[in-house]
Amino acid sequence: MLRVLAVDDEKPLLEELLYLLRSDPRVLSAEGASDATEALRRITRAVEGGPDGADGIDVVFLDIHMAGLTGLDIARLLAGFARPPLIVFVTAHEGFAVQAFDLKAVDYVLKPVRPERLAEAVRRAWTQSGRAGAQPAGAVPAGSVPAATAGRPAAAETPGAPVAAAAARGADRTPDQIAVELGGVTRFVAIADITYVEAQGDYARLHTDEGASHLVRIPLATLEERWAARGFVRIHRRHLVALARIDELRLDSGTTTVRVGPAELQVSRRHARELRDLLTRRAMG
Incomplete structure (x- = not known):
């Protein structure tokens, strides 16, 4: 199962993204970072600890436009690591797709994020991570909506869940x-x-x-x-x-x-x- 870091400097959007990621049965854990500095610190600690370390990160869901370093800047820095985590860009801007895939991004998801589209990005990351050998219990088919979000109007209706969707x-x-x-x-x-x-x-x-x-x-x-x-x-x-x-x-x-x-x-x-x-x-x- 995937260990995920989501990076976005807009808190409501980050909370909603984290909720959707945590709803996917292929995701073991999903933590958030609200700026590039915090994200790089966590990723560096994860890489230094090794892929099976306590702080390991398999995939980073990364916004592009942020204060300070952009998501593309972070991806370029990660390219210099021996075993960097996979990257999925999550952005409101279509114009950076070519640069994103030049940086070996797994996927490029446009905001506003649709649950079924995010589920497909998770599937791609799960497959490329090498952790797809066994289908986790309750896993959703490719491109489908996670069970936690299917059949109800919005994530906000679950007690304790972020209400950004509403x-x-x-x-x-x-x-x-x-x-x-x-x-x-x-x-x-x-x-x-x-x-x-x-x-x-x-x-x-x-x-x-x-x-x-x-x-x-x-x-x-x-x-x-x-x-x-x-x-x-x-x-x-x-x-x-x-x-x-x-x-x-x-x-x-x-x-x-x-x-x-x-x-x-x-x-x-x-x-x-x-x-x-x-x-x-x-x-x-």
């Missing part, structure tokens, strides 16, 4: 709230408290009037469509703003910006005229 779906508790994950707890944020939304790949970061922010696994385009009737407007490919929360519109040297609380956000040319018209009509009642 937040990731962006399920609304009521039409006026959105579910977000915060420190292992599901919190329901009032949409009326959200001032603007920032795109982060397939995710969106919600900014509230309290100065807090929450990451949800919902593309910005989906929220734009879902919240249009609530007065949210697209001002840029990266930003969706609550029209009522715009405090100031500024035109300077051909560049349009808006101030939303303490944040100053750029307005793209294609959205500038429409935004000015909306604000004018709003001001006129």
Whole structure:
């Protein structure tokens, strides 16, 4: 069975990945590291202790974009080890696949992570690790969903399990709230408290009037469509703003910006005229 290290600098995503990995019967243990330095320290200790040592690691599930060293940097460093662990990249970015496989990656899994896709990556690592001689009890077929996640809506419904999956779906508790994950707890944020939304790949970061922010696994385009009737407007490919929360519109040297609380956000040319018209009509009642 596999001993796994998962590396991601976004805690909710790391918790969800660890939960899915621990649900797979081919995984003996799955530990997490939230930055490259911690990951390298654990991997070095594992390599020095040998493949059968107490700290052994068979495969590393590795994010690419992290503060400091990237996942690709870590993989290049591991390539210099005599017997490095296998590597599976887990990332929101498609553009690094060629580099990843040049570094002998076992698999390249795109976020948001689907349980069945992760199960296939585990199968590939399990096969290449040389630990696939015996089928573990309860093992799932290639590409199938682990038993712990099949037949139920989300991992969050199991007591004690991370609830990032529920937040990731962006399920609304009521039409006026959105579910977000915060420190292992599901919190329901009032949409009326959200001032603007920032795109982060397939995710969106919600900014509230309290100065807090929450990451949800919902593309910005989906929220734009879902919240249009609530007065949210697209001002840029990266930003969706609550029209009522715009405090100031500024035109300077051909560049349009808006101030939303303490944040100053750029307005793209294609959205500038429409935004000015909306604000004018709003001001006129």
